[in-house]
Amino acid sequence: MKERPLIFVTNDDSYFSKGISVLIKLMMEFGDVVVIAPKEEMSGKSHSITSMNPIRIRLFEEKKGYMGYILSGTPVDCVKMASNRILKERKPNLLVAGINHGSNASVNTIYSGTMAAVFEGCAEGIPSVGFSIDSSDKQVDFSFCEKYIREICAEILNNGLDNGICLNVNFPAGEIKGLKVCKQAKAYWQEDMVEYVSPHGGKFYMLSGVYHCLDNSPEADYNCLQEGYATMVPMHIDFTDYSSMDKIKNRFENVQKK
Amino acid sequence: MKERPLIFVTNDDSYFSKGISVLIKLMMEFGDVVVIAPKEEMSGKSHSITSMNPIRIRLFEEKKGYMGYILSGTPVDCVKMASNRILKERKPNLLVAGINHGSNASVNTIYSGTMAAVFEGCAEGIPSVGFSIDSSDKQVDFSFCEKYIREICAEILNNGLDNGICLNVNFPAGEIKGLKVCKQAKAYWQEDMVEYVSPHGGKFYMLSGVYHCLDNSPEADYNCLQEGYATMVPMHIDFTDYSSMDKIKNRFENVQKK
Numbered sequence: 001m002k003e004r005p006l007i008f009v010t011n012d013d014s015y016f017s018k019g020i021s022v023l024i025k026l027m028m029e030f031g032d033v034v035v036i037a038p039k040e041e042m043s044g045k046s047h048s049i050t051s052m053n054p055i056r057i058r059l060f061e062e063k064k065g066y067m068g069y070i071l072s073g074t075p076v077d078c079v080k081m082a083s084n085r086i087l088k089e090r091k092p093n094l095l096v097a098g099i100n101h102g103s104n105a106s107v108n109t110i111y112s113g114t115m116a117a118v119f120e121g122c123a124e125g126i127p128s129v130g131f132s133i134d135s136s137d138k139q140v141d142f143s144f145c146e147k148y149i150r151e152i153c154a155e156i157l158n159n160g161l162d163n164g165i166c167l168n169v170n171f172p173a174g175e176i177k178g179l180k181v182c183k184q185a186k187a188y189w190q191e192d193m194v195e196y197v198s199p200h201g202g203k204f205y206m207l208s209g210v211y212h213c214l215d216n217s218p219e220a221d222y223n224c225l226q227e228g229y230a231t232m233v234p235m236h237i238d239f240t241d242y243s244s245m246d247k248i249k250n251r252f253e254n255v256q257k258k
Numbered sequence: 259m260k261e262r263p264l265i266f267v268t269n270d271d272s273y274f275s276k277g278i279s280v281l282i283k284l285m286m287e288f289g290d291v292v293v294i295a296p297k298e299e300m301s302g303k304s305h306s307i308t309s310m311n312p313i314r315i316r317l318f319e320e321k322k323g324y325m326g327y328i329l330s331g332t333p334v335d336c337v338k339m340a341s342n343r344i345l346k347e348r349k350p351n352l353l354v355a356g357i358n359h360g361s362n363a364s365v366n367t368i369y370s371g372t373m374a375a376v377f378e379g380c381a382e383g384i385p386s387v388g389f390s391i392d393s394s395d396k397q398v399d400f401s402f403c404e405k406y407i408r409e410i411c412a413e414i415l416n417n418g419l420d421n422g423i424c425l426n427v428n429f430p431a432g433e434i435k436g437l438k439v440c441k442q443a444k445a446y447w448q449e450d451m452v453e454y455v456s457p458h459g460g461k462f463y464m465l466s467g468v469y470h471c472l473d474n475s476p477e478a479d480y481n482c483l484q485e486g487y488a489t490m491v492p493m494h495i496d497f498t499d500y501s502s503m504d505k506i507k508n509r510f511e512n513v514q515k516k
Contacts, residue, residue, distance in 0.1 A: 046305035047368045054462035055451070076369075080465060084451045107381060109497055110305045111334075116368075123365060123446045151513045159509065164444070165502050179514045181507045183498040186422070188381045193313070193342045204312035207338060234506045236499040237368055240441040241492040244423050248492045249439045251417065255409045256437045 004065070005031030005157050008092040008126070010078040011100060012042040012113030015060065015070045019099035022142040023131065026149050027096060028065060030157060034087060035068040036078040038113075043102070047116040048074045057081055075117035083124055094157055095121035099142060099149075100132035105170045105231060106185035106213065106222040115168055119237045122166035127156050129166065134225055135173035145171045148179060148230050168233045170225050177228040184233050185220035187213045262323070263289035263415050266350035266384070268336040269358065270300040270371025273318065273328045277357035280400040281389065284407050285354060286323060288415060292345060293326040294336040296371075301360070305374040306332045315339055333375035341382055352415055353379035357400060357407075358390035363428045363489060364443035364471065364480040373426055377495050380424035385414050387424065392483055393431035403429045406437060406488050426491045428483050435486040442491050443478035445471045 007027045011020040015037035027033045036057065042048075050073040061068035069086065071078050075097065082092070100114040109115045114130050121128030131149060133140055152169060161167070168184075191209040198204050213222050221231040249256070265285045269278045273295035285291045294315065300306075308331040319326035327344065329336050333355065340350070358372040367373045372388050379386030389407060391398055410427060419425070426442075449467040456462050471480050479489040507514075 041310075044307045044309050046303075046307075046374065048304050048306045049302045049369055049465060051302050051465050052299075054454070054456075054464060056460070056462050077465065080449045081451055081463070084449050085453075085463070107495070110374075110377060110381075110495055111307055116304065119368060123368075125446075148513060152510065155509060155513070162502060162505075165499050167506075168497075179510060181503060181510060181514070183500065183503070184496050186496070188383075191338045191342050193339055195343075196312070198312075202314070204314050205339070205343070206312060207307060207309050207335065232506065232510060233497075234499040234502045235497040237365070237497070238442050238444070239367055239426075239491075239493040239495070239497075241423050241494040242441065244420060244492045245439060245441070247420075248425075248490065251413060252410065252437060252439060252490060255406060255413070256439070 005093040006090055007031050007033050008082050008087065008095045009033060009035045010037050010075055010097050010117045012038065012045060012075045013101050014038050014041050017101060018139060019101050019142065023096055023099050026146060030153060032065045036071050036082050036086060038075060038078060039070040039072050042074050042113045044111050045074045045113040046111055047076055047119065050074060050077050075113040076120045079117050079120040092126055094153060095126045095128040096131065096153065098131035099145065101138060101140065102132065102136050103134040103170050103225065104130060104132040104168060105225050106187045109168060109184060118166045122164065123237055125163060127161040129156065129169060131169050133171045133173055140173055144174060144176050148176065164236050165234050168235050170221060170231045172225055172228050175228065176230050179230040179232060180224045182221035182224050182231045182233050183219050185213055185215040185222035187211060187215060187222060263351040264348055265289050265291050266340050266345065266353045267291060267293045268295050268333055268355050268375045270296065270303060270333045271359050272296050272299045273326065275359060276397060277359050281354055281357050284404060288411060290323045294329050294340050294344060296333060296336060297328040297330050300332050300371045302369050303332045303371040304369050305334055305377065308332060308335050333371040334378045337375050337378040350384055352411060353384045353386040354389065354411065356389035357403065359396060359398065360390060360394050361392040361428050361483065362388060362390040362426060363483050364445045367426060367442060376424045380422065381495055383421060385419040387414065387427060389427050391429045391431055398431055402432060402434050406434065422494050423492050426493050428479060428489045430483055430486050433486065434488050437488040437490060438482045440479035440482050440489045440491050441477050443471055443473040443480035445469060445473060445480060
């Protein structure tokens with residue numbers, strides 16, 4: 001009998017978010033599931049690691065085919081704890097992160113703890129996918145996403161992913177028109193540091209911001225998501241801009257010679 | 259008379275590290291300098307932002323052509339504070355981050371708070387460069403790097419950088435054989451979650467690890483750095499893997515249709 005696949009699940013919204021519970025339910029249809037998720041919300045923690053402080057982990061739930069741990073650290077810490085301790089003896093067949101409450105399309109990728117876990121899995125050679133929904137509603141209805149998640153994960157469990165490639169999948173909230181394979185939309189956040197007066201004297205700031213899309217392309221994930229499509233972007237963690245290598249070599253030729 | 263350039267300096271080792279003081283000294287040769295740097299060490303914080311807690315900033319030093327602020331947050335918070343508050347009226351001509359105590363070559367880029375500040379600057383349209391030295395010695399000798407930093411920054415102040423491109427520059431500790439324009443070396447960290455017994459009962463873990471280079475290419479930054487060269491990698495923040503778009507489209511065709 002073929003061994004059931006081993007699926008590792010994490011997120012950045014914490015073990016106690018609705019999004020991860022939906023993802024766990026779906027993954028249990030496919031195989032044995034091990035979850036290590038942050039105890040606290042870790043949104044916007046990107047690829048942070050906890051290197052100077054203790055990391056604690058606790059087995060929170062255990063049942064047939066399921067182990068659920070909570071960890072006092074970041075999403076990337078969760079992946080590292082999996083590969084170095086909890087799943088040291090057996091590499092997962094699939095890493096899924098999410099379902100994130102909030103879009104990780106476009107430039108959000110670089111701030112996202114969810115996608116950081118996916119990149120970490122990718123660096124470690126595990127087929128890895130991040131799922132996010134374009135809503136910050138903690139009780140958002142995930143039912144429209146379910147069949148997409150099932151089909152995407154079935155495909156990856158059957159055929160893997162090329163080494164160094166991972167997937168960033170985003171869903172609109174509500175009805176979904178279909179799935180589009182996209183590129184990361186060019187954009188930036190026009191931040192606002194909102195100023196407050198402290199009751200203890202002095203000022204403090206809270207970070208807020210407005211998203212600005214700079215990309216008109218019909219293949220840009222943000223645009224497709226706005227139109228009601230689920231989006232899938234193949235991503236990698238080599239940040240080299242190969243297209244400008246020659247130009248940069250020419251420009252810094254004199255510096256290179258010395 | 260031509261206006262002196264405005265140079266923004268930040269790092270992740272904190273305002274009180276030797277690396278940033280060297281960088282500040284060099285940048286003051288070129289123009290007016292504004293520093294916003296973390297109060298605490300923020301290594302390994304990657305692209306973290308502080309969104310749920312107050313951010314505090316204090317003017318720590320002021321002299322002719324120089325303003326130095328310390329901020330209770332991450333390197334990316336420092337950049338956002340600059341663009342939204344301190345330098346709202348005038349965009350810097352150059353953003354430099356570092357000099358980081360520790361290499362940010364290869365996969366280290368994705369964990370680095372220094373390079374995150376550079377990516378943030380790049381997203382905001384500022385010519386941005388990160389400098390790091392391959393030594394964790396807090397008192398390392400930076401004198402060999404100085405002429406490279408001067409020449410690189412002079413070139414960028416004269417000719418800018420293409421939109422969406424930033425630079426990741428790493429120096430060996432000690433004598434430098436020259437500068438090479440490189441690609442990000444493929445590698446991973448073989449982490450070790452070192453287990454300890456707490457005096458309060460229970461266990462905790464501290465994250466450690468060993469770097470594994472997977473790249474034999476003579477153009478890989480890690481390899482050139484090991485050979486004694488300074489390395490420069492042109493980078494971007496579009497993580498899309500364009501080379502696998504068609505393959506991914508074909509593989510997920512059935513999912514797309516629904």
